[in-house]
Amino acid sequence: MDTHRLLIFREVARTESIAAAARKLGWTQPAVSQHLRQLERQAGLPLVVRHSRGIRLTEAGTTLLRHADAIATRLHAAEDDMAALANLSAGTVRLAAFPSACATLVPTAMTNLARHHPGLEIRLTECEPPEAAHLVTSGEADLAVLFSHDNQPPDHGPDLRLVPLTNDPVSLVVPTGHPAATATEPLTCLTSTPWIAGCPSCAAHLTRTCEAAGFTPDIRHSTDDYVVIQNLVARDLGVALLPQLALDAYRHPDVQVLPLGITGRALYLLCHREALQIPAVTQATRALQQAATAR
Secondary structure, eight states: OOHHHHHHHHHHHHHTOHHHHHHHHTOOHHHHHHHHHHHHHHHTSOOEEEETTEEEEOHHHHHHHHHHHHHHHHHHHHHHHHHHHHSTTOEEEEEEEOHHHHHTHHHHHHHHHHHHOTTEEEEEEEOOHHHHHHHHHTTSOSEEEEEEETTOOOOOOTTEEEEEEEEEOEEEEEETTOGGGGOSSGGGGOTTSEEEEOSHHHHHHHHHHHHHTTSOOEEEEEOSOHHHHHHHHHTTSOEEEEEHHHHHHOOOTTEEEEEOOOOOEEEEEEEEGGGGGSHHHHHHHHHHHHHHHTO
């Protein structure tokens, strides 16, 4: 198959529109349509179904898109390899990470990279793990920092590599002077207390933790913002579970942090297998591992 046509098809699939792909590529719509028809002839199967609002992929198109994404990643790897040959510290890494990692591990890693590899450029996108994983899968990010709870590694495809990074303990956060601070089993004091939950994964972990202690938490508030969570806790509007990275990033003076000895969350790096051959991605991976080890 023609690689150039595969990349054109990838743009059509990502935009879900031949017209939108043509605009993004700077081509005419008939030219994009012609390349798409030629690729379908080469594949021997229809790749898209056209409708009034654009296109949708057939099963064959969905399958071919995975290969097109891998090819795009390899081409990006080739570009960075060539830059590295000209300048050993050259290259760009597109990094996606969740908020508390962006506030702690990532700045440490970026500072070290800037010091030792000033020609290396990091482009950071803050997003939660599901979105970050999607960015890597689609070839829009080279590297993602993810987390998962209860020792369950995040799901990932066969073309992706999951690298364990570190463990992030989870603690109970209560208002200063709360009775739970002096209790032998702090959770048993909170069966009728309002709770504040985070992202869907964190909320599910909170529910499992409380149910293991014999009750279902009364979740009154939901926010991904660890600053907001601590401000709510400080005003006695609820209690919460927070990971250590969030507490390292921000600590309200009017809350108490109570270790529970429960399973926290595990941190991982996710990338395409081929991406680890890119010198810039390798350096960024090492820097993030070093930042995690230094905590």
